Amino acid sequence: MTAQPRVLTHVSSRRADEAFYRVPVTQVIRETADTVSLLLDTSTVSGEAFTYRAGQFLTLRVEIDGSVHDRCYSMSSAPMLDRNLQVTVKRERGGVVSNWVHDNIDGGSEVEVSGPGGVFVLGPGEDREIVAFAGGSGITPVFSIIRSALATSSRRIRLLYANRDQDSVIFAGRLDELINVYPSRLTVEHHLDSDNGVVDADEVRTFVLGVDEDADYFICGPGPFMDTVEAALKTTGSDLERLRTERFVKPTISAHANAGASMTETVGIRLNGRKTVVDYREGNTLLQTGRAAGIRPPAQCETGSCATCIARLVDGEVTMMNNDVLTQDEIDDGWILTCQSIPMTTSVRIDYE
Template sequence: MGDHHSTANAGPATVTGGAAGAVDMADAPEGFVPLRVKHVIPETRDAVSIVLDVPRGSAARFGYQAGQFLTLLVRVDGREYRRCYSMSSSPAVGEDLRITVKRDRGGAVSNWLNDTAAPGDLLYALPPQGRFVLNDTGRDLVAFAGGSGITPVFSLLRTALVSGTRGARLFYANRNRDAVIFDEALKTLEKRHADRFVLHHHLDDQRGFATQADIAAFVENTDGADFYVCGPNEFMDTVRTALGAAGVPTGRLHIEHFDVTDVAAAAPPETDAVTDEVTIVLDGSTTTAPYYAGNTLLQTARMAGLRAPSSCEIGSCGTCMGRLTQGSARMINNDALDQDEVDDGWVLTCQAVPTSPTVRVVYE
């Protein structure tokens, strides 16, 4: 996951910066844990990996699966941001927790981390989350990564190759050779697992953008595999369309979004419906709360004093998902649920605005 956009101007600030502009925090916000930066590793001109030290008392909470992400809470220039960054480390090899951050044009946090993060800094994070993880099937792994979308994919590949006997294939698209993150590490992985790992680099400056034909050629003779895709939206759309045409079952296709809309600036969907109240089922208890126009279901739950689950709050991680059992709602942004889940009534409550007089949402 990349530099997701979610901002707020109030509430607890959360980060110590580098030597310039450091913000000292007395306490971490509720749910967030202070992680100390151990090392900052340049990966490319526009990307760094940040190795984090997890406090001993929080080690169990920060156990993770390959492909998951951390949600950081950061204050930059007086503004508070939540950002989700995937782990590039692998839980299968016993190494320190590590995220990789690519500089995003206009991205306040990604630029801040690339420019100023240093050993000794504190970054506040929620425990790992995410559904972009390996299935316990033993099936071969076919992965497609575009740009910094390699971050969770790299963790998945290393874990699959180290902890099992499954084969793996990677189609990795970048603008040019200089933009390739983990270039040397991928070469090492290719040599170490030459009998099980196939690596294909697609460089736009040499071949143009990846096409459906490129994807189709890469997935020949991969029947029975699990497919993982992470990258910019256009790249993922191309891959998804090509895989669909190749007959890949949706149940074997795993998508991780990181290139998302600036949700903070997005307006709620217009609706003529006047919603009076929202019924929320959380942890087996039912609460009926008044609804105030423009609020999301998550905001409504909080105003009712409920501690509903959430993380990124930009419609990307899926932590806040709930099922509508009565009424309807529209989502401002959805980068976590597939169409089958939406058809089954699932919504991202951080993005869902009611469009019916009454709504009932169940957190399961």
């Protein structure tokens, strides 16, 4: 992609709130053996800092052994239904923050969190069908979206929910309750890898048979699961203009991007009125390049989902490894996600202003 001359000002509204606030944890709910939900009392923060839309996330900041760690967690609460904001955290093998949350937070604790961000949310269309695919903890934002849509619209919803086994199904009982309340509007198909192996393309294609042509699609879960679902949907003729994805992991740099980055020598960064020229280190994103130079560019999710790290591409070319937030028009207008952007020319200049 190449820099473009126009400016698109409204994209900054997609950024997550970069300020952090200390809020009490009113309750910790054990969802499964390795998953907990934290109920946060954000009423202690004045204003609308925690006004959110179903499907969005916040950033949790913790200090562990002297090091500060930021992690993004989707809200599993529904904004129009729940008094307290809720995030759900699955313990990950080797997960520094997730393990700390499980081992250290209880009712009465305080946590430091940012305001909401992200665009994995319902768009306009009160009558359009919703087709959702969730894998494991990817149910978190999807659950918020489903509850909100059922309570505030007449939309029909289909969910394919994949898990390792029965014991790992998050919100199993609450999904059953929703089916009982909305039997004609909510269909949930559970997939257990222990019984059927992993979800494949044929299962996805079968699941979307008879779906409305103008349906909204949502996919969230492990990378391979999401890749399988998205690739299968492309073969069905589904209208993917309304497809939204949410990734919980950072994508890896492709061989193509690495090849382009090998020719890059310098990156120019303008932030807070200050211009800095940085020697480029092969394999780094533009965000990482700024950090290595001692600059503190804005960032939160670092998966291409929140737009906190957006900047204008003033000169040069980059390739974005993942983009779940910018439209093609916004990209054509020169906006990039610096956490996902790898330089592809001898020099690149970006502007955070």
